[in-house]
Amino acid sequence: xxxxxxxxxxxxxxxxxxxxxxxxxxxxxxxxxxxxxxxxxxxxxxxxxxxxxxxxxxxxxxxxxxxxxxxxxxxxxxxxxxxxxxxxxxxxxxxxxxxxxxxxxxxxxxxxxxxxxxxxxxxxxxxxxxxxxxxxxxxxxxxxxxxxxxxxxxxxxxxxxxxxxxxxxxxxxxxxxxxxxxxxxxxxxxxxxxxxxxxxxxxxxxxxxxxxxxxxxxxxxxxxxxxxxxxxxxxxxxxxxxxxxxxxxxxxxxxxxxxxxxxxxxxxxxxxxxxxxxxxxxxxxxxxxxxxxxxxxxxxxxxxxxxxxxxxxxxxxxxxxxxxxxxxxxxxxxxxxxxxxxxxxxxxxxxxxxxxxxxxxxxxxxxxxxxxxxxxxxxxxxxxxxxxxxxxxxxxxxxxxxxxxxxxxxxxxxxxxxxxxxxxxxxxxxxxxxxxxxxxxxxxxx
Ligand code: PHE
Numbered sequence: 001x002x003x004x005x006x007x008x009x010x011x012x013x014x015x016x017x018x019x020x021x022x023x024x025x026x027x028x029x030x031x032x033x034x035x036x037x038x039x040x041x042x043x044x045x046x047x048x049x050x051x052x053x054x055x056x057x058x059x060x061x062x063x064x065x066x067x068x069x070x071x072x073x074x075x076x077x078x079x080x081x082x083x084x085x086x087x088x089x090x091x092x093x094x095x096x097x098x099x100x101x102x103x104x105x106x107x108x109x110x111x112x113x114x115x116x117x118x119x120x121x122x123x124x125x126x127x128x129x130x131x132x133x134x135x136x137x138x139x140x141x142x143x144x145x146x147x148x149x150x151x152x153x154x155x156x157x158x159x160x161x162x163x164x165x166x167x168x169x170x171x172x173x174x175x176x177x178x179x180x181x182x183x184x185x186x187x188x189x190x191x192x193x194x195x196x197x198x199x200x201x202x203x204x205x206x207x208x209x210x211x212x213x214x215x216x217x218x219x220x221x222x223x224x225x226x227x228x229x230x231x232x233x234x235x236x237x238x239x240x241x242x243x244x245x246x247x248x249x250x251x252x253x254x255x256x257x258x259x260x261x262x263x264x265x266x267x268x269x270x271x272x273x274x275x276x277x278x279x280x281x282x283x284x285x286x287x288x289x290x291x292x293x294x295x296x297x298x299x300x301x302x303x304x305x306x307x308x309x310x311x312x313x314x315x316x317x318x319x320x321x322x323x324x325x326x327x328x329x330x331x332x333x334x335x336x337x338x339x340x341x342x343x344x345x346x347x348x349x350x351x352x353x354x355x356x357x358x359x360x361x362x363x364x365x366x367x368x369x370x371x372x373x374x375x376x377x378x379x380x381x382x383x384x385x386x387x388x389x390x391x392x393x394x395x396x397x398x399x400x401x402x403x404x405x406x407x408x409x410x411x412x413x414x415x416x417x418x419x420x421x422x423x424x425x426x427x428x429x430x431x432x433x434x435x436x437x438x439x440x441x442x443x444x445x446x
Contacts (some may be wrong), residue, residue, distance in 0.1 A: 066242025225388025
């Protein structure tokens with residue numbers, strides 16, 4: 001139909017593309033440190049609950065809009081609104097989504113750049129025979145070096161935008177197809193290693209022993225935002241992927257498969273990382289550096305650790321690459337919709353995101369103490385507000401449109417499956433997902 005949309009030739013290709021968008025820093029980097037900062041099991045339990053009652057039904061809502069509209073997000077929303085006699089303004093959800101991913105990509109690229117740095121270090125044997133304390137201070141020294149950080153951030157943006165500019169993400173999905181299973185193997189090996197560590201019992205207890213006392217409004221809000229972030233829901237980024245879903249594919253089944261995998265990857269990284277934390281007496285509330293300090297320690301204790309570590313960062317890079325392409329695509333697609341050529345659109349968006357990303361780079365050195373809202377410096381701000389607030393707002397609007405505004409027949413046929421399944425989905429979205437998201441969002445405002 002138009003060049004902004006990918007074509008999925010098989011059910012497998014669709015599932016892989018959505019998995020590529022979903023599995024990324026959210027699972028391996030963000031989930032563990034958010035869990036650490038938000039009281040362990042309290043956060044974990046809420047996150048799984050929100051994935052099931054909000055993430056899954058809203059992911060179906062988002063993808064079915066793309067599937068029913070068979071156009072890029074803003075056009076699909078406009079077309080479906082028109083078909084249902086609803087206001088054409090619904091299409092602005094697409095613009096809001098593009099703004100959200102803009103800010104997310106700006107910090108996502110900076111953190112993915114850390115993986116490039118660590119990949120190179122691992123290959124050069126930079127972690128051999130280092131003590132945990134040395135590994136920790138090397139990370140701090142890296143963060144304090146804006147030039148090295150900028151270099152890696154630039155490299156990652158180039159990697160992302162060159163694929164987006166060429167419009168060949170299909171090729172990358174194929175690479176993903178081979179690399180992702182390897183990442184899962186390494187995570188399983190890490191999980192196996194975690195079982196042998198002295199801190200494993202403490203990690204399991206901390207992650208899985210219910211601790212309702214630790215739940216407060218902030219924890220609830222963070223867990224909800226993380227459910228959206230990790231599934232890549234709420235920014236219309238997955239909507240475009242729905243447009244070329246094969247006719248016969250079951251949307252609910254595909255989405256459930258992706259969510260299960262997504263949770264499994266997060267749990268495995270969490271178990272591995274917290275086992276190291278409790279074995280070495282590290283601080284679970286360490287924050288965004290958690291993974292970069294704990295995993296090199298874990299790998300250094302495995303036989304052949306350097307090779308595992310290098311392989312891990314290479315695979316993590318591929319995982320973040322496929323997510324960042326998904327993050328960039330809605331913005332580029334929007335410009336293409338406005339008549340731009342793909343290459344130019346990618347260049348402009350890439351340059352803007354890169355420039356804003358520099359503020360995140362500097363948040364670890366020069367701008368560390370410049371606070372934008374409350375105690376938050378720029379990195380703290382962009383890595384929390386767009387994922388934890390903007391994505392749920394976007395998801396909420398998408399869900400209201402799909403469950404209340406779209407023609408029911410159009411929504412039902414895009415969801416697929418029996419009529420009872422459609423009624424169940426719509427009932428859950430209307431009476432559980434939408435009110436719950438709204439209540440959590442509103443209560444965080446007051
Ligand atoms: N889900 C991705 C991750 O976990 C991040 C993402 C968010 C991608 C929103 C696309 C849209 O890393």
